Amino acid sequence: MNHLTKVQRKRRALRVLGDVYAVLIYTVLYIPVAVMMIFSFNNQRYNYYWNGFTTQWYEKLFNNSAIIDSLWYSVIIAVLSTVISVVVGTLGALGLKRYEFRGKKLVNSMLYIPIIVPEIVLAVALLIIFMTFGFSLGMGSILIGHCTFCIPYAVVTIKGRISGDGNSLEEASMDLGANRMQTFFRVTLPSIMPGVMSAAFLAFTLSIDDVVMSNMLAGAKNSTLPVLILSMNKSGITPDVNALTTLMILAIVAAMLLSGGVKALLARRAKRLEAE
Amino acid sequence: MAEAIVTLTDVEKSFGSNLVVQKMNLDIEAGEFLTLLGPSGCGKTTTLRMIAGFEDTSAGSIKVQGEPVEDKEPYQRDVNTVFQNYSLFPHMNVYDNVAYGLTIKKVPKDEIKTRVGKMLELVQLTGYEKRKPDALSGGQKQRVAIARALINNPKVLLLDEPLGALDLKLRKQMQLELKRLQKRLGITFVYVTHDQEEALTMSDRIAVMNGGVIDQLGSPKEIYDHPKTRFVASFIGESNIFDGTVQAVDGTLLTVETPAGLMQTRGEGFAVGEAMHISIRPEHLLAEKQPVPGFDLAGRVKDFTYLGTAVKTAIDLKDGTEAKFSRIEQDAECAEGDTVYVHWKPEKSVAIKKTAG
Numbered sequence: 001m002n003h004l005t006k007v008q009r010k011r012r013a014l015r016v017l018g019d020v021y022a023v024l025i026y027t028v029l030y031i032p033v034a035v036m037m038i039f040s041f042n043n044q045r046y047n048y049y050w051n052g053f054t055t056q057w058y059e060k061l062f063n064n065s066a067i068i069d070s071l072w073y074s075v076i077i078a079v080l081s082t083v084i085s086v087v088v089g090t091l092g093a094l095g096l097k098r099y100e101f102r103g104k105k106l107v108n109s110m111l112y113i114p115i116i117v118p119e120i121v122l123a124v125a126l127l128i129i130f131m132t133f134g135f136s137l138g139m140g141s142i143l144i145g146h147c148t149f150c151i152p153y154a155v156v157t158i159k160g161r162i163s164g165d166g167n168s169l170e171e172a173s174m175d176l177g178a179n180r181m182q183t184f185f186r187v188t189l190p191s192i193m194p195g196v197m198s199a200a201f202l203a204f205t206l207s208i209d210d211v212v213m214s215n216m217l218a219g220a221k222n223s224t225l226p227v228l229i230l231s232m233n234k235s236g237i238t239p240d241v242n243a244l245t246t247l248m249i250l251a252i253v254a255a256m257l258l259s260g261g262v263k264a265l266l267a268r269r270a271k272r273l274e275a276e
Numbered sequence: 277m278a279e280a281i282v283t284l285t286d287v288e289k290s291f292g293s294n295l296v297v298q299k300m301n302l303d304i305e306a307g308e309f310l311t312l313l314g315p316s317g318c319g320k321t322t323t324l325r326m327i328a329g330f331e332d333t334s335a336g337s338i339k340v341q342g343e344p345v346e347d348k349e350p351y352q353r354d355v356n357t358v359f360q361n362y363s364l365f366p367h368m369n370v371y372d373n374v375a376y377g378l379t380i381k382k383v384p385k386d387e388i389k390t391r392v393g394k395m396l397e398l399v400q401l402t403g404y405e406k407r408k409p410d411a412l413s414g415g416q417k418q419r420v421a422i423a424r425a426l427i428n429n430p431k432v433l434l435l436d437e438p439l440g441a442l443d444l445k446l447r448k449q450m451q452l453e454l455k456r457l458q459k460r461l462g463i464t465f466v467y468v469t470h471d472q473e474e475a476l477t478m479s480d481r482i483a484v485m486n487g488g489v490i491d492q493l494g495s496p497k498e499i500y501d502h503p504k505t506r507f508v509a510s511f512i513g514e515s516n517i518f519d520g521t522v523q524a525v526d527g528t529l530l531t532v533e534t535p536a537g538l539m540q541t542r543g544e545g546f547a548v549g550e551a552m553h554i555s556i557r558p559e560h561l562l563a564e565k566q567p568v569p570g571f572d573l574a575g576r577v578k579d580f581t582y583l584g585t586a587v588k589t590a591i592d593l594k595d596g597t598e599a600k601f602s603r604i605e606q607d608a609e610c611a612e613g614d615t616v617y618v619h620w621k622p623e624k625s626v627a628i629k630k631t632a633g
Contacts, residue, residue, distance in 0.1 A: 169365060171330055186380075
């Protein structure tokens with residue numbers, strides 16, 4: 001070790017410090033998740049100490065119709081608001097990027113207002129509107145609420161992925177004999193697909209864990225999963241919620257692994273084709 | 277004269293108050309290689325885009341094979357375009373890019389396969405079918421763009437500075453390939469470029485554009501040897517251009533007074549006292565140690581520039597303009613700072629009428 005210079009020793013110390021820092025951050029981030037996952041198998045009602053392994057909470061979960069119903073309710077709303085905001089978002093993004101019109105700047109900056117304004121403000125505003133016009137609260141009102149914040153995010157996300165070099169791909173397509181409809185589905189849409197996909201994931205995520213809108217606009221009958229869990233908090237969270245969230249995390253990890261795997265596979269195939 | 281395949285009659289285009297193309301009249305002949313040549317902003321690309329259908333005309337009419345096309349969408353016109361930035365579809369491989377036009381037309385799969393195969397052979401890209409545009413070099417992308425445009429068997433192929441993004445060596449090679457391809461297929465090429473050398477190399481005819489107007493239309497040789505306007509003389513190749521007034525007319529021999537001194541040229545239809553321009557190529561300049569009758573162009577040798585194939589000599593004339601010489605080898609008798617008398621054979625220079633504006 002004597003051959004190390006002062007500078008080298010200092011650098012090495014800094015590196016160790018950096019590693020420690022990174023490990024610490026990740027620990028803080030993941031300990032709660034790990035604890036929750038472990039406690040979902042805890043043979044004890046209150047999550048204070050470990051009392052042995054069980055899968056009873058998972059059984060309970062599948063028999064808890066309130067949780068399963070609200071999960072479906074959430075998923076349906078999330079899927080619908082994803083579809084709506086992706087369709088509206090794609091058209092909006094294309095319009096805002098490709099066409100020049102009076103007031104374009106204004107329209108563009110107004111896009112950010114629903115993103116910046118606290119959600120509770122939008123929720124209250126929507127509630128007042130629905131009440132005024134006698135619109136009954138339920139899935140429809142929640143859906144509209146979710147779309148109000150999902151659409152701007154979708155537009156912004158997709159807009160960022162549309163190339164700035166104008167309509168040249170569309171022109172090439174029309175030049176080769178494709179009409180506007182064919183051009184949109186064969187050229188425009190596929191070329192912005194990565195943006196559309198990220199917008200879809202974003203909208204789904206925003207919708208499925210939304211509490212404020214869902215709570216405010218839910219009406220009396222059904223509630224979404226996050227709202228239900230939040231209301232259970234008052235009487236104490238039961239381990240079957242641990243089981244549910246564990247399953248959700250596993251589903252997300254599985255989805256990420258799958259998409260990563262598909263990407264890697266595609267990349268490998270592309271490389272092999274190039275090599276040929 | 278061959279039959280005109282594209283006819284532009286009094287075509288105009290303005291963007292707002294900006295008139296980009298003015299009263300343009302042009303007959304493009306079937307099977308020719310016609311180049312629209314001019315500096316950026318001269319309206320050449322706009323003209324091409326009007327033929328393709330990407331821009332509406334503000335006035336006038338465009339006919340393709342005798343039929344007006346103003347009311348036709350780009351996808352209804354019998355012309356295809358090779359774009360400046362290639363515009364290949366990034367999500368499709370080479371095969372699908374080239375097959376695109378046929379797929380849209382719902383041509384049977386087998387036929388598409390043979391035709392794409394032939395087209396890729398034509399542009400020497402057989403074996404690249406599965407590659408995505410990202411995995412191609414600039415020259416290869418260019419070939420795909422050409423193959424994709426040619427597969428529809430267009431009557432006219434429009435090319436918008438297709439070689440602009442390539443390096444010099446590849447550009448020269450592609451120029452020859454394009455020219456050969458055009459000859460072989462017998463398709464009319466309308467080619468837009470700002471590179472005068474490229475235009476001279478490839479074209480059957482060149483339309484030199486300036487400020488939205490065709491200044492001159494003619495074969496490369498006509499344009500190079502007999503420029504009709506001062507702009508054409510200065511834009512095509514290198515030229516020494518003098519502005520002066522006619523002092524004496526003797527048949528076709530004109531003696532002209534310029535700020536640099538007296539000089540001679542040949543031209544018809546000039547009157548004494550008329551303002552005009554004289555253009556003379558650097559390779560036609562001569563220099564003597566003694567004054568030459570008819571000329572009064574004394575100057576001082578400024579410097580020599582070695583270019584490999586030629587030696588360029590710059591000579592300062594008395595009004596401060598620089599006369600450019602081009603020689604195979606440096607004159608042994610000439611040294612920097614020497615006083616020389618510049619002249620030329622009058623018939624080697626071009627007398628140009630002064631145009632309004």
